[in-house]
Structure formats: structure tokens, C-alpha cells
Amino acid sequence: MKEILFYLPAVGSYDQLKKGFAGVNDKNYQNMLFQITKQAQLADDLGYWGVAFTEHHFHIEGFEESNNPILLDLYIAMQTKRIKVGQMANVLPFQNPIRLAEDLAMLDQMTGGRSFIGIARGYQKRWADVLGQTYHVGATFSDKSERDVANRQRFNEHWEIMKALWSERTTSLKTENWQVPPPGIDFNHEAVNTFGGGQDDQGVITEVGIAPKPYQKPWPQVFQPFSFSEESFRFCAREGIVPIVMNTNNEVISRLLDVYQEEAEAAGRGALKRGEGVGIFRDVLVSRDADEAHYWARRGNGFIFPNWFGPMGFAEVMRNPGETGQIGSDYDTLCERGFEFVGTPDDINRQIEKLVSQHDPEYLLQWQYPGPVPHDVQMRSIELWASEIAPNWL
Template sequence: MRFDLMHVLVNRGRTRPWDELLDETRERVELADELGFDGIWLGEHHFDGEGNDQLPNPVLMHADLAARTQRIRLGIAAIGLPLWHPVRLAEDLAMLDHFSKGRVDVAFSRGILAGEIMNLNPEADRRNEEQSREIFQENLDIVKKAWTEDPFRHRGKRYTLPWPKVGWGGKAMADYEDENGHLTGLPVIPKPVQSPMPPIYAVSQTESGWRHAAQNGMGAISSHPTGKKLANLNAAYDEEAATYGRPAHFAKVGPAVREFSVAETEAEARADIYHFVVDRFEVIKRVRGLGAWLDIDEDPEDPKLQAMDGFDLMMERDYLFVGTPDSVAERMIKMHRERGWEHFMLALGQASPEAIERSMRLMAEEVIPRVRREVGDVTVEAAGAAR
């Protein structure tokens, strides 16, 4: 089984100096490495004046963390792929793979918020679904080819690489030039340490997104689907993978992000994370509607659901691992046995530094060992490299 953490640079109200967020991130990741968590994931967000996640460049952040850690895998979920030049991104991620000696996992998305997308690449506007997907696919193809092909070349709707009738000069690039001295391919340097590439994922909450991931040999990560909705995403992935002659999803249930808080008592665990959970519940409800938190057979207009406390609603639908070591372990074991969960992505909620450290230690030292003992240590195959 695999147990990862997800960390966000939360700065609600922008009351904290940003360098404090960096130091906090470093401290938590160093502790996670020490405690034996399998991976740490960061996301990409821009212009976040509200302070929900203030990290514009997770690649650069992980370059810093690579030098401070020894074994923990460094995940990004997600990079807004249409917001980057794909060759530059391939180069940066390959460098990160070298800095970390092959510990990189990366998930891609089309971007979420219009304010991010439109101010960095208005052509990728998600209101134009066909064009948005077209840009994502071409950028993804370029990243994968840049990692695996030498010479690298690409002819697409938006990128022509190398540019026609451009030379390099001298003899160093002779193997990449034609008889007229024009480049016919490019050496993208460096290639990643992991061969043929780092494990790659897509972040999506929709069936079409999971099917697209299967088509491209990527894993899939979700955050909001639960119950039947999440099971249907995995079934759609497996169906699409079979159509393309690819393996079923490498985990019976794809990694799904869940907040956690572990303490000596149920009340203490709830109190430590309650306000953060409710705030996040309200943010997602505002952006995506209550339905984002519900299962497929639940009506978001139901007055009882509308009036329900956000924490209680999330707890009932298995969005939270909150409680004592015993109760959290039992919930994880149940989800593995009944729903096939093998890869847990555990989000660090916002609490006091003392509460966060205590929760991490209890999860690593008491919860995870018990889960592994009782269900067996099922190895999760990485995506990407095996496909």
C-alpha cells in the first residue's frame, strides 16, 4: 500500500509573511521524510489573494525539498499543463528528477480557475472544451516525447519544433541538422532519471477526464468524488484502458485526496481540524456546488443536505480520516476491504504546528503500521513508466 501526504500553502487573509509558509513546508516535508511517508504532493496555483493555496511553482519548491530529503517521493498534483511551455516544463521536471535522484511523480490538469487560466493562457479557456482538451493533449504529447525521444521533433497545431530552416552553427549539432545546416531535431537535455519517464497522472473529477487518462497511459487522481461516484470513475478508467490495450488502473481505487487528523481522543481530533474542513467545504461548495461533495444518488437541492454541517457531511461520506489511531485505522482498513483502496493521499489540514506534528506522528507510527499488518502490504505500481 502507499500512504502519501498532500500539503498546501494556506494563508487565509494573507496575514502571514510568505517566507513563513516556505519554512513551514520545509519542516513538514522533512518530518514526513523522517517518519517514512511514501510521498508528498504539492499543487500549482496563481494569483491566490484569498490564500487557499499560494504556490505558483511546485517544481521550484520541490527542487528545494529534494536537497532536504532522502527517500520521500516528490509529487505535484497538479501542474496546469496548458499554462506552461511544454518543452520548458519537460526540461524543468527532468532536472527535478535528477535533483531528487528519481523521486518525482507528476500529475497534469487543464487548470481549474478561469482567473488563472485566462491570465496566463487565454487560448486555454475551459469554456471552449474542445480547444482546451486539444491544447492539453498537444502539450502532453510534447512533454512525453521530449523525455523519451532523441532527436526530439514535433509538428502540431500550435508548436513546430524545431522551427523550420533554423540552424545551429558549428559542428556540435551536426547529427541534428540536414545537408543545408537546418535543424531536423533537438536534443532535449537532460532526460529524466526514471526511465522512460516519471510516473504521470491526471487530476480530474469527471468520467471523461479519467477516460482520457486511460487513453494516455496515465494514472488518475481525484479529490471530491466519493462512494459510487468514485467507483464509477475507476470502472470507466478500466473500460477505456481495455479498449486501448492498456492495464486496468494500477490501484483498484485511484488515489483520492482526504483530510486527516489523528489525536488521543475523537473530540480532540475533530477540534484540531474542524474549522479548516468547514472552510474548505464552503469554498468548494461555492466554486462547484454542493453536488461536488455528494454521491450520484443524492440531490444537492435536498434541504436536509443543504442544512447539514459541512464537517459531518464530509465525515459520513468518507472524505475525512479524523479520530483516534484505532478509529482511523479501522476506517482505512474498511475502505481497503470494501472499496479496494490501496493508495491513500492524506491532506494536511490547518491546525496548530503542535497538532499537525502529533497527527503526522500518530498516523505514521500507529495507524499505518496497523493497516499494513491487517491487510497486507499491497504494492502500488507506478503509472507512466510501466505504460
């Protein structure tokens, strides 16, 4: 199983977050950069597979201050040696796909092929509807609404543009909202025909290409967090993308993995092993003392989830089939439903044993909380995982 540390990242201690506006405190942000650097360096030395950051904007509260995961990736990559860096994820519908394809290719070149890519559709209205106005699309929560359909259409469209730019020397394509290049660009530059391409005899640009291309060919491994619907799993299976499962119910997870295997085989990817090409997402904190681990986890995800993610609908990932009514998002519910991998190495080894026997995921995305969980506690957690948990599940 390949371990990926996932950082929002949170900015500010538990007490600072509770006071408000922790995200605009310069000292808090510098402390966060210091902590994720040291933690990523330790993970690098201990053999973790990767580290990832999200994309969200306007986070004055400090809960997930990560408006540019690509920059954070490069920052960490320049201070590590082997660990892969990536995004969980870039929100495609609200970005220029040409610029994003270029930036991701540059990151892969600058890291010598140590990058991976994450793509998502966007669910936080505060920023998505502000940034998305240029593309006339808004946030969604996979509810089959008109807004949801428009969001998915943009997501698919931008993904196809990025793939073409990565894989073809020069390309031209027309989609519902894009024409690359637009007609009638009279460039008429001899150097284009002599040293490049994409210009006709009249000097009109007919194709364009990005440079550099990704270091990894045709592009780095791609992930899609957090996937809930069968439609998303079928898309990922066809595209060779790793979906990251946030759900906690084993029956729901099994069905999604069934769908992934079925669709992958139908798309010509062969008969995948159970869990191959799939990731599971859990909050992780390891300590020699279980009470200590839960104390700090309660101040990390146990504080942020019910205050931020739960009210936005993420408690639904813990719903059991046929269950009605509201699902709690408090820390006790997160533990009871199996989202918290928190405790001693022995406690977590037992949880991993169940996870592997039932689903055997190729990747485990581990939620980390710099700030509300003290730096020394997280450093010990990373080390304990690497020394007393990871060796059992290679």
C-alpha cells in the same frame, strides 16, 4: 497503500487567514516553509511514500499559495533523504510544454529519481484566464462546453509534446498549435553535427532535444488530480497515469474504477487488480482525542473548503447518484459524506477498512493544512498515522 502528503499549502494561521491578505505576509510564508520542511522530514523518517504541492497563482488570500510546485519540490527534496516529491499538479494548458518538460526532467535528475509528476487541466479562472491568454485557452470544469473542449485539446497536445521530448533523443513534431522546431531555423553550426544532431546538410535545424532527460526512464510516475469524468479515467488508463479520485459516493467511485480497469486492459496494460494505479483524496487529521481532531480540522479544511472550494463547484464531488439540489460544503457535510478522515487512530482505521474493502486504492492523497492547523498538531497526526494506521494497510 502508499501515502502522499498533499499541501496547497495554506499560509497563515486560522485567525490571520480570517483577517485577509495573509498570503502577502512575509512572516506567514516563512513559517509555512519551516512547517512543511519539518513535516516532510518527519514523514521521510517514518516511511511515507511522497509529498506533493499544487499549482495556483495570485493567492493573496493565503488559501493555496503554491505558484511553483516544482520549486517547492526541490526545496523539500534537498532537505530529505528518501521521500518522493511531486506536483498535484502542473496545469498543462497554460504552460509552455517544452519548458515544463525540461524543468521536470531537471527536478528528477536533481533528486536522483525521487520525483513524480502531476498534470491537470485548470479550473480557477482568476489565474488560468490571465496566464492562459498567451495560449488562447481558459479554465474549465469539465462541462463539455466549447471552452472545455479547447482546454482538453491543449492539455492533450502539451502532454504529447512533453512525452516526445522525454523519450526521444531528438524529435520534430507538428500539432495544431505547435511546430517543434519551426521551419527555416538557419543555425549552420558545425558543432551540432559533430557532437549532437538535428541539423541538415544545409545547416537548417530539423529536430531538437532536451537535456537532461529524466533520471527515471522514460519519465517518472504521473498522476492526474482530481479526476471526475469517465473520459479522464479512460485517458489515464490508456496513458498509465494514476487518476486521483475526489468523489465520496461509493457507487460513483466503483464505476470510475471499473472504467479504469476496462480501458487499461483494452490498451494492453493487462488485467489490473482492483484499485491498482488509482488514488483516493481525503482530508486527514489524526489525534488521540477525536473532539480535538475535529476542532482543528474544522479550522483547516472546514474553514477553507466552504469559503474557497465549495463555491467553485467542488461540492459536486459529494453528490450521490440521482441527487438533486445544492450540495453543502460545510464541515458537517464533509464529514457526513466521508471526505474527512479525521479522528482517533481507531476511527480512521475503520474508515480505511471500508475504503480498502470497497476500492483498495494504491495511493491515498492526504490533505494537510499548515497554518490554520497548528504545526504541533500536524506533526502528531503524521506520527500517529505512521505508527498506528499505516502498518495495518501495507
